[in-house]
Amino acid sequence: MIYKLTVALLLVLVGALCHAAETNTIPLELTDSLSGEPVADAVVILEDGPSEPPVEAEIVQKNRNFYPHTLIIPKHSRVDFPNQDNTQHHVYSFSPAKAFNIELYAGRPTEPVVFNKTGVVEIGCNIHDQMQAFILITDSAPSGRTDEQGRLTVEIPPSVDDDSGKIELLVWHPRLTDNTRMARFTIEQPSSGSLELSVELSPEPASDDRLDGLQERFREL
Known part of the structure; x- marks a missing residue:
């Protein structure tokens, strides 16, 4: 009898915990x-x-556009900006979350850019006016x-x-x-x-x- 009561009580507790964790x-x-x-x-x-750990990511320059146009990353992530065009690009941002400047280059920059602050980073190219992208740095997973x-x-x-x-x-x-x-x-x-x-x-x-x-x-x- 005691055994049955104990099992029944455990089932009630497990059910309550599962309900609370829904x-x-x-x-x-x-x-x-x-x-x-x-x-x-x-x-x-x-x-x-829920949060996610930092990642290694890329924004590729191809056909004089950024891909992807919008990148969502956790804080402290590193982003590379490989240039796959046959012309040079000049990638930069003035955004408070991360201001940076990668002057005219072809191929791959020497170091990725680290984003340690949450917010929205607007990115452009000083050579090609139409090029624009955004990076969203977050504490929580989207x-x-x-x-x-x-x-x-x-x-x-x-x-x-x-x-x-x-x-x-x-x-x-x-x-x-x-x-x-x-x-x-x-x-x-x-x-x-x-x-x-x-x-x-x-x-x-x-x-x-x-x-x-x-x-x-x-x-x-």
């Missing part, structure tokens, strides 16, 4: 506050969510990117749920009116239904060869 999920819908249209391919990050309908399911692990019902989300898209930083939302977890958020996007650029603000700042030096 990961909550929130369906999210993101729209443009000006047009009301869904925002696709936006990066969503849960503040204080929850993912929104689909064509602006939807994403965000997982909320028990370590983030402090019983207040509130969480903080970071959202970034290259066409945010201020894409040099991530939009921050402090929200209450909905008891049912999806979480609806909106951000303000700039219009689609009229041309790929426009002289953007990053290039103008470089030429003012």
Whole structure:
């Protein structure tokens, strides 16, 4: 009898622990506050969510473009900038999260760039105005990117749920009116239904060869 009671108690405790360790999920819908249209391919990050170790990554220069256009890395990661074009490039950034300058070069730079501070790093080429890329340095692993309908399911692990019902989300898209930083939302977890958020996007650029603000700042030096 005692044995049966002990087993039953253990099962109850295990069930309680499993319930406490369950990961909550929130369906999210993101729209443009000006047009009301869904925002696709936006990066969503849960503040204080699970972290990842630093990585070795690359942003390749090919056909006078950066690939990938957006790179998401954990803090303290190292990024190389190999040039696969038959012309030289001059890669630089003035962003507070990481300012750097790799002057005219072909092939592969001598050393990768280390990103030790969280934030958004905007990258350009002083020779080719249309070249632009972004690096997002994070403390938490991204929850993912929104689909064509602006939807994403965000997982909320028990370590983030402090019983207040509130969480903080970071959202970034290259066409945010201020894409040099991530939009921050402090929200209450909905008891049912999806979480609806909106951000303000700039219009689609009229041309790929426009002289953007990053290039103008470089030429003012």
